[in-house]
Amino acid sequence: MQRSPGIKAWLGLTVILGPVLLVAMDGSILFLAMPRITDALAPTADQSLWILDIYGFAVGSLLVAFGNIGDRYGRLKLLLIGTLLFGLASAGAAMSPNAEMLIAFRALMGMAGATLLPSALAVLSELFTDPRRRAQAIGIFASAFAAGFAIGPIVGGQLLSYFWWGSVFLVNIPVIVLFLIFAPILLGEVKVTRPGRVDVLSVVLSAVGLLLAIYAVKNLAAEGMSVFSAAAGIVGLVILVAFARRQRHLEYPLIDFGLFRDRVFTIAIITGLLPLAAWSATAYLSGVYLQTVLEMTVFQAAMLAVPGALVLTATCIVTPMVVGRIGTRAALITCHFAITAGLLLFLMTGVTSGAGWYVGAMIVAGLGYGISFAVVADVAVAAVSTERAGSAAAMAETSNEIGNALGIALLGSLAALIFRIMGPDLAPTLNETAELPGLGSAALSEAKSAFVTGLHAVVIVAASVHAGLGVLALRWLPKTDPQAPEEGEGTADAGPVAPKTEEVGTA
Structure with missing residues (x-):
């Protein structure tokens, strides 16, 4: 009963990738832009963290709800409304006159972003009904999502080299206009009847x-x-x-906790959460490290992020093909140990040098991040029936978005706490300290040293968590993924998680 997707399905996937790229990119685009925003709007230390965090919190808090709404009332309709709102909020953020308004518009962007991801992934799963093609399409989807997170700081850095800080939000508008034009043509309304209300x-x-x-x-x-x-x-x-x-x-x-009785699903969702926490925290802190500690330009810092971004994106594309051969267990184990190794390389960075170690760390960790993006999405969609695709996709994307926000909030707060304890106690952040008039070289050196200590503490904590998860996956998950070709045609070639579909769905 499965059919090969036609050209319209692949064009539909291309259209879907636009808003997906934007939602992911806006989760990280401010990492290199924050010093410029700090200069322009003078936010407090707490407001700076909220400018970064509120977007991810709004997305993560509402993803599951909007996944359910799309399943019940129409996914394309929700996609169009959400995309339009995302564009309006982006324009508002770009024109914000103060930190409070920017936080408010970032929250509105997050609310709109929460309408896009689950519906987009659910529409994709219905465009590609064959498990193998679906795995390939989700791999491309995951690549776009990962690429958005990875290139966000790079795009932001490039824009800030030529334009004012608000340009990092206006870059969304052309993509949104194209989506609103082509989505009604290439994507038909998909409404799956589900009983009950949200x-x-x-x-x-x-x-x-x-x-x-x-x-x-x-x-x-x-x-x-x-x-x-x-x-x-x-x-x-x-x-x-x-x-x-x-x-x-x-x-x-809203969340079917029964799905977590399956060990592969559970580890996969955790794998969606924690790598994003580690990535977002280290990406944000690294942006400050490169620009303020090593005193690089925003363009130089953006260029140093390119190798890691390329590795991360390429890994997303390759992972579905590789996992089909080595199994989900091996992929999840490799993911956590690769991230652990990459994070530990950050410990070699110092106050006077460390750019090369930063590049190496992001390349090695990028392998693990790429695996996590690709595996988690397919596990979630394959785990449930078609009518629950939106809510299951929301669980996967929720783990990503909450991980992104938690990384900055929790690990970023750890770095802030260490700076407050060990720094010269002249200002709450390194950027604010460095801009104080008449600051002596000794005080600046003390501030930089305190910041690097905080960065090292963050990577030690994150690396320890990932090492623990790698050991847990090694001991907890079955040594071989169940392969059951007799359960349906094409199962053996279904991709990384298709063999798990029936087992997880009936947990």
Whole structure:
């Protein structure tokens, strides 16, 4: 009953990749732009982190809800509305007169981005019904998503070499216009009837709980312990527990926690979360390191990111073909140990030199990041029936987006805390310290040293987590992926996770 996709399906995939690239790119495009934004808008240390974080939090908090909405009410309709809103919010962000307005428009961009990813991946899974072709298409989708994260700082750096800081948002507009023109032509409306309504209370609980918990961590790092931040953290955790408990009793939950009974699915979703946390934190801190510690131009810093971005993107493309031969287990293990090795290379960076070690670290870690992007998406889509493709895709993308936001919030806050403790105590961030009038060379050297110490602490923590996950995958996952050609034609060639479809879907 499976048919080969025609030219319209591949053209449809090309159209879908536009907004996917933008949503991913806007998660990282500010890494090199933040020093310029700091000069223009003078945000506080806390506001700087929110400018970076709020986008990922908004996307991650609402992905599951919008995945369910698309499944019920129409995915193309949601894609078009979300893309239009994304464009309007991008224009607003570019014209923001102060940090507060920029944070608000970044939040609106995140809300719009949450409508795009799950519906785009669900539409893709229906354009390509053959498991093998679907795996190839998802590999391309994952490559675009990974490329967006990887080239975001590069694009931002290039734009800032010629234009003002708002140009990093206006670059979205041409792609959005093209999508709004061609999507109605190449993508038909896909509406899968699912009973039940989206549980609004679950949406509110997940979003509010996450924001409160992360705010507590960020405030602790930036300002130290306070009654308010401690209370916010406790309330946030209680709300998240209530959300999880509520899902167990809903007939149509936003998150089907039963899927996590499958070990491969569980490790894959964790693999979607943590590599993005490590990548986003190190990419952001590295941008500051290259520009402020090593005193490079934004263009020079952007060019140093190119080799790692190329490796990451190429790995995404190759992974579906390789995983079809070596299995999901081997891919997941390789992913975590490659990231561990790459992160540890950051320990060789110093106050006066380290650009070469940065490039090497991003290349080695890029292998692991690329595997994580490619494997997680296909596992999620293959794990469920067609009518749940949007919500399953949302789980995969949620792990990516929350990982991106958590990396900056948690690991970035760790770096900020160490700088606050070990720095010269003249300003809360390295950039603000470096711009103080009359700053002596000794104080600047102390500030740079404190920042590098914070960077090293972050990579040690992230590398330790990935090493632990690699060991867990090595011990926990079955040594061979189940291969069952008798369950359906083409199963053996279905790609990295097609053999798991029926097993996971009935967990």
